Amino acid sequence: MKELVIISGKGGTGKTSVTGSFAALANNAMMADCDVDAADLHLLLNPEIQETHEFYSGHEAVIRPDDCTGCGQCEELCRFDAVISENGIFRIDPAACEGCGVCVQFCPPKAIDFPEALCGKWFISKTRHGRMVHARLGIAAENSGKLVSIVRKQAAQVAAALQAEWLLIDGPPGTGCPVIASITGAGAVLIVTEPTLSGEHDLLRVLQLTRHFEIPSFISVNKWDINPGMTERIEAAAAEAGATALERIPYDASITNAQIQGLSVVEYNDGPAATAIKNLWEKLCHHL
Ligand code: SF4
Numbered sequence: 001m002k003e004l005v006i007i008s009g010k011g012g013t014g015k016t017s018v019t020g021s022f023a024a025l026a027n028n029a030m031m032a033d034c035d036v037d038a039a040d041l042h043l044l045l046n047p048e049i050q051e052t053h054e055f056y057s058g059h060e061a062v063i064r065p066d067d068c069t070g071c072g073q074c075e076e077l078c079r080f081d082a083v084i085s086e087n088g089i090f091r092i093d094p095a096a097c098e099g100c101g102v103c104v105q106f107c108p109p110k111a112i113d114f115p116e117a118l119c120g121k122w123f124i125s126k127t128r129h130g131r132m133v134h135a136r137l138g139i140a141a142e143n144s145g146k147l148v149s150i151v152r153k154q155a156a157q158v159a160a161a162l163q164a165e166w167l168l169i170d171g172p173p174g175t176g177c178p179v180i181a182s183i184t185g186a187g188a189v190l191i192v193t194e195p196t197l198s199g200e201h202d203l204l205r206v207l208q209l210t211r212h213f214e215i216p217s218f219i220s221v222n223k224w225d226i227n228p229g230m231t232e233r234i235e236a237a238a239a240e241a242g243a244t245a246l247e248r249i250p251y252d253a254s255i256t257n258a259q260i261q262g263l264s265v266v267e268y269n270d271g272p273a274a275t276a277i278k279n280l281w282e283k284l285c286h287h288l
C-alpha cells in the first residue's frame, strides 16, 4: 500500500480539492481526513457513516452538587477561572476546565469527580471512491494531534484489511503537533502551496519538518499563473530543500464551483485545473 499525505503550510491552498480529486483518480483507495480541526474532505466525498467511535482525551472536573459544601476552595484555586458560583451553587464550565486536577485534589469533602473528557468522535464511512476515516473534534476541544494519530492508525488498519492500493491522507495545515502526527513515518508527502511570500515562507517551514523526518516530498503550486515569478522562486527553493516540484495548477474557478456542487474538480469538468491535477496524479504515481 502506498501512503500519500497531502499537506500545506496554511489552510485554504487547495489541499482538500487535490485530495478529493486524487480519491476520484486512484484505483482502490482508502481516504483519511486528518485535518480534524477544520475537516472538510467530507464536503467533497459525502461519506455515509458506518461506524461511530468516541474520542476521549484528558479529564474534566465535575462537581457533585449533593456533596459540595460551598466552601469556595475550588474557585479560589482554579487558575483557569473555570469554576462558576451563582447564589452559593458551584459548577465547572467544561469549556474552560483545563483538566489540571487541582480542585479535585483540594476539595475538602472530595465532592469533585474527574472523568475522562469526551473531546470528539471519529467515523469509518463509505464514499463513492472507497472507505474513509474522519473525525469531528468537540467545541473548544484540544489535543487534535492525538485524534489525528487515531484517524491515521484506523485508516491504515482498514486499508490493510481491504488491501487498498492507496492510503490518501488530507493532512492538517501548518507545522504543529497535528502535522507531525499526520506525516511521521509516511510514505510520501505532497505539499500544496500558493505563489505568495507567505506561501514560500510556510512551504520552507514544512520542508524543514519533512526533511527532519526524511520523508520523500513533492510540491505543487496552486494558482501558479497568478504570480509566475514567485512560482519559479518557490520551486527553486523547494528543490534546494530536497523536494521535487511537480505539475503546477492554474487558477480556475471550477475548483470553487466543484466544491459548491460537492464534487472534486476532476469529476466536475475537464477544465485547466482538472487537467493539471490529473497530470499531477500521473507524475506522483510515476514517482511512487
Ligand atoms: S472545593 Fe469542593 S466543597 Fe468547596 S465549593 Fe468547590 S466543590 Fe464545593
Ligand code: SF4
Residues within 6 Å of the ligand: 060, 061, 077, 078, 079, 080, 081, 082, 083, 092, 096, 097, 098, 099, 100, 101, 102, 103, 104
Ligand atoms: S480541574 Fe483544574 S482547570 Fe478544571 S476546574 Fe479544576 S482547577 Fe480548574
